[in-house]
Amino acid sequence: MNIKSTAKDEFARLIRISIEKTFPDIAISEKDLARTISYSKGTDWDISSSIALRMAKQAKSQPSAIAESIAKSADNSVLIYNITQLNGYINAKINEKELSRLVIGAVLEQREKYGSSDIGAKKRVLVEFPSINPNKPLHVGHLRNPLLSDAVCNILSFCSYTVERIDYIDDLGLQMAEILWGTKNIPWDQKGRKYDQFLGEEYVEINRHLKNPGVEDSIKSLLKRMELHGSPEYAATREIASQCVRAQYETLFAYNIYHDAMIWESDIMHINLLDTAMELLKKRNIARLETEGKYKGCLVVLKKGIAEGDDSAKVLIRSTGAATYIAKDIAFHMWKIGLIQADFKFSKFIKQPNGKYVMSSADSGESIEFGNVDTAITVVGSAQNMQQAILRDVIREIDPNSVNKLYHLSYGEISLAEGKISGRAGTWLGGSKNYTADDLLREVKAKALDIVKSSNRAGMEISQDEIAGKVTLAAIKFDFLRVEPSRKLVFDWERALDFNSNSGPYCMYMYARASRILEKSGAGFTGSMPQLTADDYSKMTRGCEFELIKRISECRETVEKACAEYKPSMIAEYVLDISLLFSKFYQSTDVLKSGDSRNLRLYIVMAARQIIYNMLCLLGIQTVERM
RNA sequence: GGGCACGUGGCGUAACUUGGAUAGCGCAUCGGCUUGCGGAGCCGAGGGUUGCGGGUUCAAAUCCCGCCGUGCCCGCCA
Numbered sequence: 042m043n044i045k046s047t048a049k050d051e052f053a054r055l056i057r058i059s060i061e062k063t064f065p066d067i068a069i070s071e072k073d074l075a076r077t078i079s080y081s082k083g084t085d086w087d088i089s090s091s092i093a094l095r096m097a098k099q100a101k102s103q104p105s106a107i108a109e110s111i112a113k114s115a116d117n118s119v120l121i122y123n124i125t126q127l128n129g130y131i132n133a134k135i136n137e138k139e140l141s142r143l144v145i146g147a148v149l150e151q152r153e154k155y156g157s158s159d160i161g162a163k164k165r166v167l168v169e170f171p172s173i174n175p176n177k178p179l180h181v182g183h184l185r186n187p188l189l190s191d192a193v194c195n196i197l198s199f200c201s202y203t204v205e206r207i208d209y210i211d212d213l214g215l216q217m218a219e220i221l222w223g224t225k226n227i228p229w230d231q232k233g234r235k236y237d238q239f240l241g242e243e244y245v246e247i248n249r250h251l252k253n254p255g256v257e258d259s260i261k262s263l264l265k266r267m268e269l270h271g272s273p274e275y276a277a278t279r280e281i282a283s284q285c286v287r288a289q290y291e292t293l294f295a296y297n298i299y300h301d302a303m304i305w306e307s308d309i310m311h312i313n314l315l316d317t318a319m320e321l322l323k324k325r326n327i328a329r330l331e332t333e334g335k336y337k338g339c340l341v342v343l344k345k346g347i348a349e350g351d352d353s354a355k356v357l358i359r360s361t362g363a364a365t366y367i368a369k370d371i372a373f374h375m376w377k378i379g380l381i382q383a384d385f386k387f388s389k390f391i392k393q394p395n396g397k398y399v400m401s402s403a404d405s406g407e408s409i410e411f412g413n414v415d416t417a418i419t420v421v422g423s424a425q426n427m428q429q430a431i432l433r434d435v436i437r438e439i440d441p442n443s444v445n446k447l448y449h450l451s452y453g454e455i456s457l458a459e460g461k462i463s464g465r466a467g468t469w470l471g472g473s474k475n476y477t478a479d480d481l482l483r484e485v486k487a488k489a490l491d492i493v494k495s496s497n498r499a500g501m502e503i504s505q506d507e508i509a510g511k512v513t514l515a516a517i518k519f520d521f522l523r524v525e526p527s528r529k530l531v532f533d534w535e536r537a538l539d540f541n542s543n544s545g546p547y548c549m550y551m552y553a554r555a556s557r558i559l560e561k562s563g564a565g566f567t568g569s570m571p572q573l574t575a576d577d578y579s580k581m582t583r584g585c586e587f588e589l590i591k592r593i594s595e596c597r598e599t600v601e602k603a604c605a606e607y608k609p610s611m612i613a614e615y616v617l618d619i620s621l622l623f624s625k626f627y628q629s630t631d632v633l634k635s636g637d638s639r640n641l642r643l644y645i646v647m648a649a650r651q652i653i654y655n656m657l658c659l660l661g662i663q664t665v666e667r668m
Numbered sequence: 669g670g671g672c673a674c675g676u677g678g679c680g681u682a683a684c685u686u687g688g689a690u691a692g693c694g695c696a697u698c699g700g701c702u703u704g705c706g707g708a709g710c711c712g713a714g715g716g717u718u719g720c721g722g723g724u725u726c727a728a729a730u731c732c733c734g735c736c737g738u739g740c741c742c743g744c745c746a
Contacts, residue, residue, distance in 0.1 A: 076686055091689085097726075098726095104688095129726090335744095336744075365743095426672055451673085525682090528673095541695075543680090546708060547694095547708065628711090631704095667706090
């Protein structure tokens with residue numbers, strides 16, 4: 042499918058030919074030309090390019106003069122005509138009938154694939170998320186990570202990348218040692234609570250004891266014994282962490298978020314991935330064992346070229362012999378991009394509602410090819426920007442080319458109006474409602490159910506509960522995803538419960554309206570009507586129909602941009618725009634009573650409905666035919 | 669103190685990477701539409717010196733420099 046069927050491509054082609062004739066000495070890349078082209082609104086023309094303004098310097102001439110000669114010698118085509126110049130801009134009209142024919146034809150032909158791209162064909166990507174400590178429930182502060190990651194994975198897949206969704210379980214950290222201490226020193230009873238909720242609440246309680254005499258020392262000795270593969274402490278920790286991750290995954294399943302595999306920090310140590318990595322760093326003189334001074338007995342990363350401006354070194358192996366978090370993270374990332382090999386074994390951990398198992402690294406099991414990918418994306422909050430920068434610096438020292446395979450998808454962290462959300466301090470425990478991901482779901486669903494019940498539609502094939510569930514996820518996901526990742530987010534209930542326009546439910550509603558119109562028309566959803574003739578397209582008018590068609594034609598370029606920049610927010614913006622345009626379109630034209638234009642308009646409804654469906658899918662949002 | 673982000677009408681945001689015509693959208697406010705192909709809607713109005721100051725340019729929300737403000741990070745925690 043080489044025909045891109047957009048007016049922009051055609052306009053670019055005509056301009057290019059004209060420039061080659063009029064300014065043969067000036068070379069302009071396809072990309073540069075494409076960037077100057079945009080649709081126009083509320084003007085006498087439909088599309089324009091500012092290429093002449095860019096050429097002015099090189100051509101040593103006035104922009105308007107350049108634009109004039111390009112416009113004059115440019116040929117018209119079926120799609121683009123009336124090419125003129127104004128203030129240095131090259132403007133043209135679009136044959137709206139022809140554009141509609143091309144765009145609608147492409148949508149109906151490609152269906153759920155419309156907007157997809159092959160830019161990632163034969164490339165493998167690993168996305169690590171959400172890597173939440175296995176000692177607490179997911180709270181709203183955690184939630185941005187999996188929602189963002191899931192959408193990024195969906196977009197990558199839509200662009201033909203092969204995607205591995207990997208979770209990293211930190212079962213060896215201080216937090217787990219503290220939990221282990223708690224099991225032995227404070228009353229320990231789940232009392233019917235969900236396991237992650239139970240651990241989280243106990244963890245808050247444990248933190249009240251940390252300053253008592255002797256507690257710190259016993260936690261430290263636990264930490265050491267935990268790392269010994271096969272010790273009772275190791276087994277106990279892994280069991281607790283496993284139960285907690287299962288509970289956390291239940292939450293993720295409720296959000297329709299799934300993984301391919303999980304890698305345990307303890308396994309990174311136990312199959313010697315860590316040792317291999319550290320040996321390499323020592324051999325390459327990137328890390329060094331300090332024999333005196335502040336870091337005596339530690340393996341540290343040398344200062345040279347690393348964490349510039351910071352005169353303290355970064356410890357990889359403590360003087361006690363225990364590895365730090367970043368050391369294991371470095372080893373893990375080296376494995377991800379194939380700088381070192383590891384013989385991970387995988388066993389089935391839990392069956393997901395999508396039918397697939399999450400495979401867990403384990404003592405024994407099957408060898409599965411994960412890792413050694415072309416791009417490894419790590420989704421981590423902006424608080425860890427410096428950690429990630431150091432990690433990249435180390436990898437760059439090993440191999441300057443490999444570092445480009447790593448991408449840190451950093452996002453602004455979520456806070457509450459009253460401040461940071463802390464698992465340790467227990468600020469996720471609210472008053473009447475907690476700030477856990479489970480509670481959020483419950484609260485939003487209660488409201489969704491109210492609204493669904495009040496709409497009282499007859500003849501529904503799916504239950505009100507199911508509809509409310511989908512509306513709930515649409516509201517939450519859209520709310521988290523519509524903001525650009527780097528921006529920080531302040532969570533508040535009022536906004537989470539707002540289903541008005543600019544929301545996921547609004548887009549869902551437009552989809553349902555489109556579905557209903559098609560249903561009533563008797564045409565169905567899949568284009569079973571006779572093909573439109575040229576005569577049908579001649580019914581096209583230049584109003585909101587044309588605006589909608591133009592925007593639909595921008596689908597693939599939007600998807601590709603969102604993919605290249607890892608910004609699902611662009612998809613959210615786009616689907617919202619399509620929904621708004623569709624809304625205006627069906628309010629101003631009575632589709633079913635359209636007479637001559639009825640067929641064409643039904644096809645426009647079909648196309649818009651398909652776009653909304655495809656784009657919401659990328660955001661992890663499901664649609665319903667009625668709501 | 670050093671490093672990294674961010675700053676756009678009352679609030680939330682888009683456009684910034686790649687400088688281009690009148691800074692787009694939602695909420696809130698005000699006015700209108702309404703027995704419909706489903707009102708979770710549509711139409712319209714008011715509200716902006718794009719934090720401040722300078723620079724580059726024919727052209728700056730966008731690029732550069734300096735301030736100011738906010739957040740995060742700077743541990744033998746993870």
